[in-house]
Amino acid sequence: MNKVTMITSILLAGILTNNMVLSKFLGICPFLGVSKKVKTAVSMSIAVTIVMVIATAVTWPLNEYVLREKYNYLQTVVFILVIAAIVQLIEIFLKKYIPPVYKALGIYLPLITTNCAVLGITLLNVQDGLNYGLSLINALAAGLGFMLAMVLFAGVRERLETANVPEFLKGLPITLIAAALVSLSFLGFAGIGG
Amino acid sequence: MLDIIVPVIVVTVIGLIAGLGLALASKFMAVPTDQKQEQIRDCLPGANCGACGFSGCDGYAEAIAKGETEPDKCAPGGAETASKLAEILGVEIDTSPKIAFIGCAGNREVTAVKYGYEGMMSCAAANLVYGGPVACEYGCIGYGDCSKVCPFGAITMVEGKPVVCENECVGCGKCVSACPKGVISLIPKGAKERVACNNKKKGAPVVKNCKVSCIACGMCEKACEFGAIKVVDNLAAIDYDLCTACGKCKEACKRGAII
Structure with a gap:
């Protein structure tokens, strides 16, 4: 497989077939919590994508050169530590140098610290044995996939606001049902890109 | 033994590096915030009710710090908050606690009914249909818009009439603007x-x-x-x-x- 097809297939898999939220069921918390409006969903997704790429950029070498084969079992602990620090660092950086972005992301940035999709992608990259470049592309693809899921679902939820939902299904129940239907539709992508 | 010590050291070192990095970053990239604004924010109750007319307690604190508004706008905080804020700003203000008062004693028994209303149970909606089912065009409609809007649960509906619990009411005035008839007013507490x-x-x-x-x-x-x-x-x-x-x-x- 040459490089271009390799990258395309990683991107396709990350965004559609192996969508973080809808196929792997990671990051469900922000998926349900921050998807009420398309605008906030986009802000959150952008933040998640940035953090995913940066987290991968740091954790991959850490795993390769510090943990190696012997201390593989430390991956989860160390990655959580590193991701939490990175998110804080990004927050401080944005507050100082790009205040508008900091204001737009608001509460979503610190929330990413506990987003399992970020931890998930860093662990998956290492487990799948991807090299550094491909890991970064995979992280980007996962972020974009997260964004796609968030925006799609935010659109669905904006429609739900005005829909005539039976009393007992109002609120979270109908949201979960809608999430399940969106997730089901993503099954249709299985098989794309091999 | 080494199998335990090495991972402990590895995690500790990574933790230390991360912590140090953050400490340095927060020192070198610190954004100076207005100290007065923070002080003001600490005095506000944090209910974010919006009664002051700003986006929330943070917004109000910012506006006060910039001198764009008066420190007596916080209704839930009442006199206590206002005097604290005045102290921070070094100004004097008049503070007397206020409560909401339902200025209508009418009810289904003493007030005549104009027509049978069978719509949305909301005063605002009923008011749109010939001023509501109550014969008196200035009277309380009794569908509890004030009770619904009260952020402190101080207004309860008793037999179709709102009753203000004067201990709970902080005089924020949300009900005053929610009432389509303008029945509710703020009066001095204990009047x-x-x-x-x-x-x-x-x-x-x-x-x-x-x-x-x-x-x-x-x-x-x-x-x-x-x-x-x-x-x-x-x-x-x-x-x-x-x-x-x-x-x-x-x-x-x-x-x-x-x-």
Whole structure:
């Protein structure tokens, strides 16, 4: 497989077939919590994508050169530590140098610290044995996939606001049902890109 | 042994590096925040009710710090917060606690009904249909918009009438703007004499529509020795700065509109 097809297939898999939220069921918390409006969903997704790429950029070498084969079992602990620090660092950086972005992301940035999709992608990259470049592309693809899921679902939820939902299904129940239907539709992508 | 010590050291070192990095970053990339604004924010109750007219407590604190507004706008905080804020700013302000008062004593028994309303159970909606089902066009409709909007749960609906719990009410004024009839007003906490009518008309229909309406007869005005109660726009109004709570107006009112 040459490089271009390799990258395309990683991107396709990350965004559609192996969508973080809808196929792997990671990051469900922000998926349900921050998807009420398309605008906030986009802000959150952008933040998640940035953090995913940066987290991968740091954790991959850490795993390769510090943990190696012997201390593989430390991956989860160390990655959580590193991701939490990175998110804080990004927050401080944005507050100082790009205040508008900091204001737009608001509460979503610190929330990413506990987003399992970020931890998930860093662990998956290492487990799948991807090299550094491909890991970064995979992280980007996962972020974009997260964004796609968030925006799609935010659109669905904006429609739900005005829909005539039976009393007992109002609120979270109908949201979960809608999430399940969106997730089901993503099954249709299985098989794309091999 | 080494199998335990090495991972512990690895994690500790990574943790230390991360912590140090953050400490350095927060030192070198610190954003100076207005100290006064933070002080003000700490004094505010944090209910984010919006009664001050700003986006929330943070927004209000920012506006005060910039000198764009007065420190007495925080309704939930009341006098206590206002005086604290005044202290920080070094200014003096008048602070007396206020509570919401439902200025209508009418109910389904004493007030006539205009028509049968079968729509959305909301005063605002009912008001759009010929001013609501209540015959008095100034009276309480009784579908509880005030109760729904109260952020402190201070208004409960008892037999179709809102009742203000005066201990819970902080005088934020949200109900005042929620009432489509303008029945609710803010009065000084502990006020003894209150005009429980909002009707601004006079004549036969007023008597017919409601048994406890103010008919602008002026008996209360004559009874008051302090000139504290006046009939304005066919409705008795009390000036609480002059009122001594003697109760003479209450006795004089033959309609029971002063409670």
